[in-house]
Amino acid sequence: MRRLTLFTLALVGLSAFAVRSGDPGDRLPAGFHKGRREALRQLLPPNSVAVVFAAPVRNRANDVDFEYHQDPDFYYLTGYGEPHAVLLLFSSPQQDAQGKTFNELLYVQPRNPQAEMWTGRRMGADRARQTLGFDRVADNAAFDSLPLNLKGFDKVLFPEFHDDVRDDKDDPADLYDLVRQFRQKTDYPADYDAQRYSLYDFLRKSGTGDGVNAAQTVSDYQSYYPSLQHDPLLREFVRAADAKGRAAVVARLPKSNLDGYTLPKFMNRLRETKTNEEMKLMRKAIGISAVAQREVMKAMHPGMSEREIEGIHEFVYRRYGSEFEGYPSIVGAGNNGCVLHYVENSRPRVDNDLVLMDIGAEYHGYTADVTRTVPANGKFNKEQRAIYDLVYRAQEAGIAACREGADFGDPHEAAADVINKGLVALGIIKDVQEKHLYF
Known part of the structure; x- marks a missing residue:
């Protein structure tokens, strides 16, 4: 009880990350997403169109779906967080039947009072047009009558399709139908790879x-x-x-004018360099994750379960505005910490073992990844300290190698060199060639 009380008091005191009711107002503005679309347009080949779909709704069981999470690239380009949507981005202006030009189209799910009573409010085409910075937004049902011949473009760029898209028979314009219509409009080969x-x-x-x-x-x-x-x-x-x-x-x-392999490369090129706006959100996600690590360290004791520890992390995320975990939380005590993507978190007592916590909060679409390993009883034994110190030195070497203009792999190489030599010095391996036994 005393530990829980200290944990609660500590949270109350962390006002730097406090989030009041409602949206904190620090989401990326429409201008950011518009700028990212323009940056992608500059990469597109002549006479081409990029077609990007929203993420599918994934079913948990029966009539219960998982909480929806937008495709990160789709959100990056649009700022739209709902399913059953598609974006068309053209390399050069197109002309409609009235002679007016446009260079992008967004199709979104329509307002539906009955559906919204069950699953929440929808933005709809009108509000999307007003808030997302698009001139042309339509209900997704209009995609079927798209007034353009996609077969007339030299290149139609798109990401590979998900293979877990379900068809809602009552919705003629859900993601399943949007993809089906796209295939028809492009003469998509049945064996396309x-x-x-x-x-x-x-x-x-x-x-x-x-x-x-x-x-x-x-x-x-x-x-x-x-x-x-x-x-x-x-x-x-x-x-x-x-x-x-x-x-x-x-x-x-x-x-074929279909290109299912270039668009992901373009998106990687754009997203590997962050803007100041993005870095602000990343720092917030990292800050929340670091607070969670510190609070868990204060509250942890040998009688705790892995799942309790996971719960404290995720409570802190929600307390300070994180919408999701960036990935399934990994809390592994003892041997469980040696499983790289251990997500069961089912051990009932962590006892006096080391507890590895590989966790990260997602904040407004940006994810932290913060890993720490601590002894559940608050004190390292000799062997635990030796490994911890080795990993700490490797981390410091990796951080020191993070310099502007350095190769992306330099931090990894610097950290790996410290670990390889350290494992030999500790007698855990005889030669650095055995390193892959451990990482």
Whole structure:
């Protein structure tokens, strides 16, 4: 009881992260999302369109769905958090029947008083137009009559489709139907595979003059994506005896304006560099996660269960405005902490073991990832201290390697070098070549 009281008092005192009732008003503004759409437009090839779908609604059991979480890329581009929506972003202005131009279209689920009574308020097309910074927003049912021929574009870019989209038979414009309509509008091949078609494009662009290298690239892809090993044209290209044979294969490759592999690369390029607005939200997510770690350290004792510890973390998240966990919380005591993605959190007592807590709050779409390992009884034994100190030194080495202009892998390499040598010094491994036994 005393520990719980201290935990409660500590939370009350953390006013720096206090969130009052209602929205705190620090969400990304419509101008941010509009700017991100424009940045993506600059990357699109000529005469192309990017088509981005909202995340599917995922069913938990029977008539109960999981809490909805928007696709991060869709939210990044639109600021829209509801399902059954699709964004079309054009590389150049399009013209409607009245001669008016537009360069983007957003289709959203309509207002529905009966549905909203059960599942919550919807934004609707009118409010989306007013608040999200789009000139053209329509109900998703209008996507079926899109006044554009998608087959007339040189490239139609889209992310690969989810394979867990359910069809609501009572909704003719849910995500299932939006995807179905997209397939019809683009003559989407039944056997379309993004990796396979990316290889087809690569072979057409590379020509056959350097066929040996091209064949090696195909072989490498086939090793990484085993399904490509069954493609008869790719097998024939690899086995071709000369440039003439390879050219004959390339001439028979199916052509399509569909591109399911480039858009994710563009999104990665945009999102790997954060704006000041994004960094503010990331710092908030990290701050909330750090508060949770500190409060758990104060409250933890050997009689606690892993699930209790998880609960304190997630209570703190909600207390300070986090909408979600960034990923399933990992709380592993003893051997459980050696399972990289241990999410059962089912051990009834953590006892005197080390407790690994790999957790992170999500705040307005941005996720922290903060891992700490502490002894449940508040005191390291000799062996625990040795490992903890080694990991701490590795962390400090990684942080020191985080410099502007450094290679992305430099912090990992710096930390790994410390761990490898430290494991040898502790006698846990005989040689650094054994490092993969532990990470």
